[in-house]
Amino acid sequence: MNRDNTAPTTDDADGRLVAASADGEDQAVEAALRPKSLDEFVGQERVREQLDLVLKAALARGATADHVLLSGSPGLGKTTLSMIIAAEMGAPIRITSGPAIQHAGDLAAILSSLQEGEVLFLDEIHRMSRPAEEMLYMAMEDFRVDVIVGKGPGATAIPLELPPFTLVGATTRAGLLPPPLRDRFGFTGHMEFYEPSELERVIHRSAQLLDVAIDTDGAAEIAGRSRGTPRIANRLLRRVRDYAQVKADGRITREIAVAALGVYEVDGRGLDRLDRAVLQALLKLFAGGPVGLSTLAVAVGEERETVEEVAEPFLVREGLLARTPRGRVATPAAWAHLGLVPPRQGSGGAGQPGLFGT
Numbered sequence: 001m002n003r004d005n006t007a008p009t010t011d012d013a014d015g016r017l018v019a020a021s022a023d024g025e026d027q028a029v030e031a032a033l034r035p036k037s038l039d040e041f042v043g044q045e046r047v048r049e050q051l052d053l054v055l056k057a058a059l060a061r062g063a064t065a066d067h068v069l070l071s072g073s074p075g076l077g078k079t080t081l082s083m084i085i086a087a088e089m090g091a092p093i094r095i096t097s098g099p100a101i102q103h104a105g106d107l108a109a110i111l112s113s114l115q116e117g118e119v120l121f122l123d124e125i126h127r128m129s130r131p132a133e134e135m136l137y138m139a140m141e142d143f144r145v146d147v148i149v150g151k152g153p154g155a156t157a158i159p160l161e162l163p164p165f166t167l168v169g170a171t172t173r174a175g176l177l178p179p180p181l182r183d184r185f186g187f188t189g190h191m192e193f194y195e196p197s198e199l200e201r202v203i204h205r206s207a208q209l210l211d212v213a214i215d216t217d218g219a220a221e222i223a224g225r226s227r228g229t230p231r232i233a234n235r236l237l238r239r240v241r242d243y244a245q246v247k248a249d250g251r252i253t254r255e256i257a258v259a260a261l262g263v264y265e266v267d268g269r270g271l272d273r274l275d276r277a278v279l280q281a282l283l284k285l286f287a288g289g290p291v292g293l294s295t296l297a298v299a300v301g302e303e304r305e306t307v308e309e310v311a312e313p314f315l316v317r318e319g320l321l322a323r324t325p326r327g328r329v330a331t332p333a334a335w336a337h338l339g340l341v342p343p344r345q346g347s348g349g350a351g352q353p354g355l356f357g358t
């Protein structure tokens with residue numbers, strides 16, 4: 001395998017234990033934990049089943065598999081799945097990413113060195129430069145690129161034939177892809193967040209590979225705090241393992257997992273210190289809102305972008321916070337989660353009586 005670029009998306013890789021994007025340690029350990037076949041890949045039943053058909057049909061025809069687009073949040077297994085596609089097809093894989101391809105020439109160099117049937121994994125495909133994107137259209141459709149030689153009026157396009165290859169594009173936001181690019185994929189798989197029971201299976205599998213003893217309740221406890229994301233589940237498992245080794249006999253039980261994740265400030269629902277600070281400010285200082293984003297950010301001493309991009313998406317997904325035209329509002333579940341009682345209707349607070357029936 002060839003990795004041209006290892007830069008992860010860093011939008012929330014700021015050292016948080018519950019960040020969905022990969023940090024350096026993750027990258028080192030992940031290779032060992034990645035499932036190697038579709039059978040080993042946990043969850044994502046629909047994508048797995050559809051992909052299985054696509055790959056088996058291509059194998060039966062003796063052809064290269066259709067181009068595949070995988071969309072979904074960081075850490076849900078897009079890179080893993082691309083490696084599995086290559087393994088199932090018995091093909092080598094080349095890994096690169098949109099931000100690493102700034103010029104069409106960068107892409108031409110990669111494409112022209114591919115072997116027949118090779119899988120090209122292009123992470124963050126929505127961040128590729130425009131000229132490279134246009135070159136990719138032709139490469140995907142006709143297995144051909146025009147290499148421009150020279151500059152200005154004397155420039156000439158030299159057509160270059162490419163061997164058939166399978167492009168696996170990954171994006172966190174399929175909606176950002178221009179339709180001509182989206183349309184050139186024969187198969188699109190949308191990766192969903194994982195159910196806790198699926199994450200439990202991921203955790204048991206990883207524990208076995210890491211040679212860590214863990215019981216059912218211990219795995220369930222970690223799974224429930226992993227925000228639907230295998231990468232976070234694997235990371236929490238490693239931190240709980242550390243705790244179990246230092247403070248106990250190395251075996252992970254529910255009690256150990258609860259104590260360890262308490263030390264790391266990841267609560268029962270997977271919220272960390274920042275998430276809880278935002279909720280606490282919203283509830284305690286603004287009686288549940290509505291309150292403007294900037295005001296909320298000042299109250300927690302963070303940048304507006306940090307609150308909006310790092311903390312809020314998960315709080316919204318969990319149904320703890322709502323973004324409304326009048327500002328941020330806490331839901332009844334937020335009060336319950338922090339063990340607080342919402343103010344009574346018409347009690348004069350900044351709350352918005354009636355919005356959630358509180």
Ligand SMILES: Nc1ncnc2c1ncn2[C@@H]1O[C@H](COP(=O)(O)OP(=O)(O)OP(=O)(O)O)[C@@H](O)[C@H]1O
Nearest residue numbers: 030033034041042074075076077078079080230231
């Ligand atoms: N379905 C799964 N079963 C078991 N482990 C998984 C699964 N999906 C992901 N993982 C594990 O989670 C980690 C992150 O997965 P991966 O790197 O494939 O995510 P990604 O979606 O490509 O993330 P990014 O968008 O940040 O590149 C890997 O260690 C992988 O082993």
